[in-house]
Structures are given as structure tokens and as C-alpha cells.
Amino acid sequence: MKVLKFGGTSVANPQNINKVKNIVQDLGQEKAAVVVSAFGGITDLLLDTSHLASLQDPTYTESLKTIEERHLAAVKELIPIQVQSTVLSKIKSDLNVLETLLEGAYLIGELTPKLSDKIVSFGELLSAYIIGEYFKSEGLDATFKDSRELIITDSNYGKANVDFSSTTKNCNQFFKENPCQITVLPGFVSSSGTGDNTTLGRGGSDYTAAIVAAAQNSEFLEIWTDVNGMYTANPKLVKQAKAVPHISYEEAMELSHFGAKVLYPPTIQPILGKEIPIAIKNTFDPENPGTIISKNDNGNGKTVRGISHVGNISLLSLEGPGMIGIPGISKRFFETLSLNNISIVLITQASSEHSICVGVADEDVEIAAEAVNETFAYEMQNRKIKPAIVERDLTIVALVGDNMKSHQGLSGKMFSTLGKNNVNIRAIAQGASERNISAVIKKEDVKKALNSLHETFFEENIKQLNLFVMGVGNVGSKFLEQIHQQRKYLKKELKLNLRVIGISNSRTMVFDENGISLKDWQNQLGKGEKADKQTFFDTVKSLNYRNSVFVDNTANNEVAQSYPDYLKNNISVVTCNKIACSSDYDFYKNLKSLSKQFNAPFLFETNVGAGLPIIDTLKHLIASGDKVKKIQAVLSGSLNFVFNTFNDSVTFHDVVKQAQEQGYTEPDPTIDLSGVDVMRKILILARESGYELDIDDIENESFLPKESLETNSNEAFFESLIKYEDDFQKLYKQAADQDCKLKYVAQFEEGKTKVGLQKIPKGHDFYNLEGSDNIVLFFTERYPNQPLIVKGAGAGADVTASGIFADIIRIGNF
Structure with missing residues (x-):
């Protein structure tokens, strides 16, 4: 004889019960015991209703009415009208008894364990009777049997202990005399030796099925539920969880004890000694093989199951x-x-x-x-x-x-x-x-x-990174484009799965726990909620994802000041925003300390040289024991572009405007042309070299007129450039007359730092620096005369985005 158990979701409504009937029908002529749970949600409803009644809350009658309506509606949908009257009469009679019991709890204002067991047992008793009658109406050779007449327990109400000797004897006698092919049994319910209602504990329908299977020495026990077996983890919490084809009894007991709700923990006990295999199957995908639970097969060599x-x-x-x-x-x-x-x-x-x-x-x-x-x-x-x-x-x-x-x-x-x-x-x-x-x-x-x-x-060493991106302008949009383009490659070759969970610009923000589609992120962001930096952080924190990374593509001080909050919550920070690392030294050091303390990487490679590995190279030098003696660098791609393009046939104003339009400068070009951007960059390099400096320690030899530096808008700034065009032409002519080129140079040596415009002669490493390229010369104890040189494109949305992307990959490889 085969024993099948169908859980609450499998019998939640008439449509699902029809699926159960099809599964049972496919058994052919094989004898079967079919154990069923209460209709989905009814047990909880019965518990809530009885609790309300015991509190003398008259609204318990509304819950009772819901219970009545669900069962009567199921009868009317499942049972042909010509045989409905007998079934409806029986159901109404049972519901009247239930109403009397609840009224008693209401009147005395108390719910004893004994009374609770009587009340809650109605869920299984009603569903099993209805399903049994439905099977008969569909032509199946079926009968209903009250499990209370078979399973005998002690009087430990709520979770009774089974008297296996009496229970086995009752089961053997009944099934020996029972002529029907299919017997429908209510799970969960039992009776004490004195004849009182008892129950086997929440999830006890599994236990009922196992008790019957053990008593009958069944070849197989099937537990039908709403998932494809036992999973490597809870699939509701772990999307990548997979069904396990085969596990041992002992592993199943451990997993069920620790929350795997597919199987009630005591289920295995009755059948373990008889080595009756259990199959966990999906009512809604009956062809799926599910999970087989049997004696240990050594797990195919797998350790954690x-x-x-x-x-x-x-x-x-x-x-x-x-x-x-x-x-x-x-x-x-x-x-x-x-x-x-x-x-x-x-x-x-x-x-x-x-x-x-x-x-x-x-x-x-x-x-x-x-x-x-x-x-x-x-x-x-x-x-x-x-x-x-x-x-x-x-x-x-x-x-x-x-x-x-x-x-x-x-x-x-x-x-x-x-x-x-x-x-x-x-x-x-x-x-x-x-x-x-x-x-x-x-x-x-x-x-x-x-x-x-x-x-x-x-997961075969595939690491998932969950990204939260703030700022999707030139750099941010290129960054998202690059992720979309490289996602398959990263997963296949680097074993990294990148998901963008949140995006924000200055106006709106959007979150999707399953990952934002990077084909359509602009449209989704446009329909998002109003942007708020604190709400953005609160959402990232509350989601509490593993491997979370906050990506800052802004130049915003308020965003930079929020980095400690992210790091303290084990959220990595990747940024091209130079404000944080060039602010007060104590703030910079605190960020580095928090990164170590909370194991949250803080990476800012793009702060200097966009996508060039300048900071990374410097870190490796320091980590290997080298010491920086001097740094000479052209660190502004925008200024290098400006002075490479500027000559006596074009105005300085037009060149700067061109640099801004092509994305080489910051949104506010005075940050670049005043030298502030270069000051920040050389400050970061000095700090990463191990020196304690603040931006006020840097000497800035500005080439801009005072009036240009003091403008308060881009319009006023560009107007000032027109006004002082003769001065800019004079700078160009002086350099050209000496066969030199103008370069804005940053220098750090012996703890002193300065930035300023210099005339670079032929033969110098800086002379042939083209376009928006950057160059850094590291003079160290190991490179005292011939410096270590890093050179390449140091500005532009594409290369900056690629630098941010590289930092993300570094985190993935941590």
C-alpha cells in the first residue's frame, strides 16, 4: 500500500483539490491511504477564532462565518448538485458543533489545551470528508476514515505522544478489512486512550502519514507540497536555492528540525527503522522527481547538503x-x-x-x-x-x-x-x-x-554583488552601460554576478529587490519616488544584502559625508567623488579605519587619474615596503586637454567650453581651472603614501585672475575668461617663445606639496603628454633616479566609469 499526504496549499481550493484527484487517479489499481491537511489557512483561522472567543471578543463569529463559507463553497464547487444535500447536511452539522465549542470558550472566557484540540481538529476533519466525497463523485473507489479511530495517544494536548502499539493494531485491522482502493484520512488529529480529541502538533499531517506508512510497512511515503522537494536553503529567502535529489533520513531530520518546513520533524521517526523511503513531491509539478529521503547514500561525496x-x-x-x-x-x-x-x-x-x-x-x-x-x-x-x-x-x-x-x-x-x-x-x-x-x-x-x-x-564560487548607484549622469550612465554589456562575461569568466538593486539621481530614485533591468533603467528611474539621500541609505540598510556596494558617481559633499554610515553597516563604498578623501585628515582616516573594522572595502581609484591604476600601484608599492620620496604629476585631464588645445588661433574661453561639453571638467569648471581638483588629487596621493596632510598645506600657484576665481556661477566664470583673453594669450606666447608647453603640475616632496602652471621643455616626461592624458612619476627608495611611471587617459566618462567598474571587480575578488 502507498501512503500519500497532501498539505494545506495542495488542498487550498477546489482547483488544487482537482490536481490532487488527478495524482491519486494515476495510481491505477494500487491501494493507497491519502492523508490530507486542512484547507490552506483554515488551521490558523481556527486558532485565531478560538483565541478571540476566549478573550470574549464577539468578532469571533465573523471568523467562524468565513470558515463556514469556505467549506460550503468548496462542496458546491466540487460535488455534483444531485448528491450535494447529504454532504452539505454533514458539513453543517459539524459546523454547528464547532460553533457550540467556540461559544463555550466565549462564555467562560478561557481556552484550555483540551478544548483547543477539539476546535482545531475540525480543519482536517472537514477537508478530508469533503475530499473523500469528491473522490467518490468522480468515480474513484474511495472512502473516508476518521484518523481519531486509528491513532491513539496520551493526553498531552497540542502535541500528543503516540501509542504505537495500539495505533499499529488499529491500522492493521482497519486496512485488512477495508475493501476500498483509496482511503482518505484527516491528518494531524488523533484521540487519547480515554477517547478525547488530541492533535500531533503543527505540521502533524506529515506525522499521520508516516504513522500509517510504518503500521502498514508501505513501500513508499509521498509528501505532496508546493515545492519541488527539500532545498539547499529556503527558496523564499535564497533565490538561488536548488532542490536536493536525495538526502539521508538523518540529514532530513536535521534540516526539518532547523526550519525546513517541507517536512514536520517527527515524521521520520516511525519509518526510520523500517527504512521506508520518503518522496517530497510538488502537487503543481507532479512530473518533477522531487527529493528522495532514504538511508545514507554518502551524498555523492558532497559535504554540506x-x-x-x-x-x-x-x-x-x-x-x-x-x-x-x-x-x-x-x-x-x-x-x-x-x-x-x-x-x-x-x-x-x-x-x-x-x-x-x-x-x-x-x-x-x-x-x-x-x-x-x-x-x-x-x-x-x-x-x-x-x-x-x-x-x-x-x-x-x-x-x-x-x-x-x-x-x-x-x-x-x-x-x-x-x-x-x-x-x-x-x-x-x-x-x-x-x-x-x-x-x-x-x-x-x-x-x-x-x-x-x-x-x-x-553556487560554484559565483559571488553576487548588490549595487546601489547614486548619480547617473555622464559617468553613472556609462557605468551602468558597461555593467549591462559585461554581465555575462563576468559571470562566466570571473564568477561574479552583478545586480543593480537601487539607482538615484538628484530627482528620483528606484529600488528593485530582484535587480533593476539595465535595458530600461531610465524609464524605471523616471517613474521612481522622490530622491532623498537619507531614505536611500535607510533602504540599503534595511535590505541588508550580502556583498552590498554603494557607488557614488556624484561630486556632492553631503553624499561624501554619508560614507561612514554605509561602512558601519558593512556596505562597501566605491566612489569617484574626491571630496571624502581630500577633506579633513581625521575624516579620511576614519573612513579607512571603518573600512577595516567592518570589513567593508572603501575604494576610490578614480579619485586620481580616472581609470588609470595610479592609487592601486601606489598601494602595492607601500604594501611591499617601498617608501615614496617624491611625486611629480600632471593630474588634471581637463587642464591637460585645455593647454594641449589652446593656442594663438583659438580663445581660452572656447577651449574651456569645449572641455566642459566633452565631459572632461567637473560640472563646475572652476574646480578644475582653479587647481582645487589637482590639489585634491595630489593630497590623496600624499595621504596614500603615508603622510598626514590637509589641503591647506598645499601651495597653489593659480594662473587664473582673481575675478575669475571669485565668480559664483558658470556664466559669470566664462564671461571672465573672455575679459582676460589677452592674459591667457600672453601665457601661451611666453611658453611658445621658449619652445615649451604649458602643463599644470602637482609636486610632492619631503612633505611639501604645490600645484601650478609650468613651462615644460622638450625632453621632459610631461612634454609630449597629449589630449586629456595624465601622468604620474613615483620616485621611491626603489626607484630613486628613474621613476615608476603611470600614464594614460585621465579624464572622460568612459574611462572614469571603467575605473569604478574595476573597483567593483576588486571587491568581487576580495
Whole structure:
């Protein structure tokens, strides 16, 4: 005989019940027991209704009416009208009994466990009866059997313990005498030896099916649900989770115990000894093979088979010097919890015997703390033991696998992965079987933790980066274009999966947790909400994704000042905005410190030289033990373009205007032409070389007239350039007469820094610098005479975007 169990989603409505009928019909002539749950959502509705009644809230009748309407509507849709009356009469009779029980709870203002079991059992009893009658109306050789007449338990209401001897005897007798091919049974429900209603616990329909399968020595148990088996992680939280084709009984028990809701944890117990395989199948995709649970097949050599979690956990800790070396402390502690019916999910104890820590359900922690404090009141009064410490809003995350015990380094890999993503671990436990490694973390970190661990152990080393981009002008739009163009290459060749989750400009912002389509981001951004920098940060923080990266493509001071908030929340920062790294030295150092403290990379390669690897080269020199003695550089692509283009046949105004239009200058061109931009760049290089400098320490020999420097708008600035054209022509002529070229040079030497326009003679490294190119000469202890030279395009949206992109890839390779 085959046993099939269909969960609440499988029988949620008449359409789904029809799918169940088709699956059962395909069994042919094979005998089967079909165990069904209550219609989807009905059990919760019954619990809520009974709770309202016990609070003497008259609105419980509205919930009762909803329950009645759903079942009567199902009968009318499933059962042919000519045979409806008998079924409707039975359903109404049962609903009248339910109404009487709820009215009793309302009148006495109390809901006992015994009464609760009676009320909640109606969900399965009604659904099984209706489904049984539907099967018969469809021509199946089916009958309904009340599971309370088969499964006998003790009187532990809410989660009764099964009397397997009596239950097996009842099942054997019934199925031996039952002539029908298909027997429909309500899951979850049972009865005590005295005949009272009991239940097997939430999810107990799985357990019912396993009990029947074990009693009948079935060849197979099928659990039909709404997913394609047991997954490597919860697919609702981890989009990349995959169904596992085959796992062992022990692995399934561990995963189900730690939150894999596909299977009720006690289900495996009745069938384990008889080695009856379990198939987890999808009602809505019956051809999918699903997951087979059976004895260990060595997991095809795989170590970690799944990542699971159980939420709503609190830690209860007992600690104090009076615990050290004192026999019986642990016994009293655990005995106290047992006597108060507190289930322990996790245990950890310090080797010093100074503390014991257990994980319990949130709903039990207050009772547990009070009981423990009462038990150890004497020791607490004498200050030998501290009052029980409670930590709430926690979750347990667990790695599970039979073969984990034979592989070294798994714990380290697990904790390293969590640490890199700033997931703080509050407690750790590992069973002696080494089949499970558990860590207690904050509830708010569970999604990040599961995705990080899944990426580490299951995703073929593909690392997902979640990008939040602020600023989509010339540079930002090119950056998004490059990501879109290279995404497939990155995934295939570099094992990086880049997703843009949020985009903002100065007017609007948009977020998509599944990733913004880079084919249509402009349209999506145009329809987004009003831009707000604080709301943008709050959203990035609340999403709490692993490998989050904030990308700043602006030149905005307020955005730069927000970097500490991102770094403190383990959100990496990549920026072409030079303000942060050229602001007060203490602010710069704090950013570097926060980056290390919270393991969040802070990269700003494009601050100097756009896409050129100038800062990266400098970092490698310093890291290898070299020391910078002098830096000479042409660091402004815009100024180099201007002075390479300017001559006696074109006006200085027109050349600067051209540079602005081609994206070589900042939005405010005075930042470039005043030398401020170059000052910031050489300051950053000096700081990265290990020197403590501020921008006020830099000497600026400006070539601009004072009036041009003091303008307060681009229009006024460009007008001033026209006014002083003769002065600019004079500068050009002086250089040309000496066969020199004008270059705006930055120099750092012996702690002193200056920037200014210089006449560069032929033969100098700067003389033939073309277009908007940059060049940096590093004179170091290892390169004292012939400097290390970095040269290339140092301005423009494309190269700047590529530099930002390169920083993103660096983070991916961390």
C-alpha cells in the first residue's frame, strides 16, 4: 500500500483539490491511504477564532462565518448538485458543533489545551470528508476514515505522544478489512486512550502519514507540497536555492528540525527503522522527481547538503563564579526547564564551566527566565550566580550534511563567510555526530547569512554583488552601460554576478529587490519616488544584502559625508567623488579605519587619474615596503586637454567650453581651472603614501585672475575668461617663445606639496603628454633616479566609469 499526504496549499481550493484527484487517479489499481491537511489557512483561522472567543471578543463569529463559507463553497464547487444535500447536511452539522465549542470558550472566557484540540481538529476533519466525497463523485473507489479511530495517544494536548502499539493494531485491522482502493484520512488529529480529541502538533499531517506508512510497512511515503522537494536553503529567502535529489533520513531530520518546513520533524521517526523511503513531491509539478529521503547514500561525496534556519529564538544564559566546579548545576538548570515544559533548541557551555547558554522559543523565554531565577535564588542572593540573561530577536542558522565530519575547515569557512558579511555570531553549537554546525545570529541578518552561506557552499564560487548607484549622469550612465554589456562575461569568466538593486539621481530614485533591468533603467528611474539621500541609505540598510556596494558617481559633499554610515553597516563604498578623501585628515582616516573594522572595502581609484591604476600601484608599492620620496604629476585631464588645445588661433574661453561639453571638467569648471581638483588629487596621493596632510598645506600657484576665481556661477566664470583673453594669450606666447608647453603640475616632496602652471621643455616626461592624458612619476627608495611611471587617459566618462567598474571587480575578488 502507498501512503500519500497532501498539505494545506495542495488542498487550498477546489482547483488544487482537482490536481490532487488527478495524482491519486494515476495510481491505477494500487491501494493507497491519502492523508490530507486542512484547507490552506483554515488551521490558523481556527486558532485565531478560538483565541478571540476566549478573550470574549464577539468578532469571533465573523471568523467562524468565513470558515463556514469556505467549506460550503468548496462542496458546491466540487460535488455534483444531485448528491450535494447529504454532504452539505454533514458539513453543517459539524459546523454547528464547532460553533457550540467556540461559544463555550466565549462564555467562560478561557481556552484550555483540551478544548483547543477539539476546535482545531475540525480543519482536517472537514477537508478530508469533503475530499473523500469528491473522490467518490468522480468515480474513484474511495472512502473516508476518521484518523481519531486509528491513532491513539496520551493526553498531552497540542502535541500528543503516540501509542504505537495500539495505533499499529488499529491500522492493521482497519486496512485488512477495508475493501476500498483509496482511503482518505484527516491528518494531524488523533484521540487519547480515554477517547478525547488530541492533535500531533503543527505540521502533524506529515506525522499521520508516516504513522500509517510504518503500521502498514508501505513501500513508499509521498509528501505532496508546493515545492519541488527539500532545498539547499529556503527558496523564499535564497533565490538561488536548488532542490536536493536525495538526502539521508538523518540529514532530513536535521534540516526539518532547523526550519525546513517541507517536512514536520517527527515524521521520520516511525519509518526510520523500517527504512521506508520518503518522496517530497510538488502537487503543481507532479512530473518533477522531487527529493528522495532514504538511508545514507554518502551524498555523492558532497559535504554540506543544506542550510536551514529556525527563527523566533531567544538565548537564555546562566553564568557566575559559583558555577565553576560545582556538581549538579547543569542538572538543576535543565531539570527546571523540563519541569516547566520548555523545549531547548540549542545548548552551549563554556569549558570554564562559568556559563551555560540555551536557545528557546521566544514565547517561552520569560517563563524560562523566571523559573531559572527561582531555582537559583539562593546563589543569586549570595552573588555566586547572576540573574538569568535573556537575548531576544535571534535566529539559528545551521549547516547540515552527513559527510561534514570527514572534511576539515567547514566551521572556519562558515564563520569566515558570516564574518566577512558583518554577521555577528552570538552562540555556536556542533553535535558530536558533526552532522550539524549551528550559529545564533540576529534575526535581521538571517537573509544575508543564508545567501552568503549558500553562495559559499553551493553556487560554484559565483559571488553576487548588490549595487546601489547614486548619480547617473555622464559617468553613472556609462557605468551602468558597461555593467549591462559585461554581465555575462563576468559571470562566466570571473564568477561574479552583478545586480543593480537601487539607482538615484538628484530627482528620483528606484529600488528593485530582484535587480533593476539595465535595458530600461531610465524609464524605471523616471517613474521612481522622490530622491532623498537619507531614505536611500535607510533602504540599503534595511535590505541588508550580502556583498552590498554603494557607488557614488556624484561630486556632492553631503553624499561624501554619508560614507561612514554605509561602512558601519558593512556596505562597501566605491566612489569617484574626491571630496571624502581630500577633506579633513581625521575624516579620511576614519573612513579607512571603518573600512577595516567592518570589513567593508572603501575604494576610490578614480579619485586620481580616472581609470588609470595610479592609487592601486601606489598601494602595492607601500604594501611591499617601498617608501615614496617624491611625486611629480600632471593630474588634471581637463587642464591637460585645455593647454594641449589652446593656442594663438583659438580663445581660452572656447577651449574651456569645449572641455566642459566633452565631459572632461567637473560640472563646475572652476574646480578644475582653479587647481582645487589637482590639489585634491595630489593630497590623496600624499595621504596614500603615508603622510598626514590637509589641503591647506598645499601651495597653489593659480594662473587664473582673481575675478575669475571669485565668480559664483558658470556664466559669470566664462564671461571672465573672455575679459582676460589677452592674459591667457600672453601665457601661451611666453611658453611658445621658449619652445615649451604649458602643463599644470602637482609636486610632492619631503612633505611639501604645490600645484601650478609650468613651462615644460622638450625632453621632459610631461612634454609630449597629449589630449586629456595624465601622468604620474613615483620616485621611491626603489626607484630613486628613474621613476615608476603611470600614464594614460585621465579624464572622460568612459574611462572614469571603467575605473569604478574595476573597483567593483576588486571587491568581487576580495
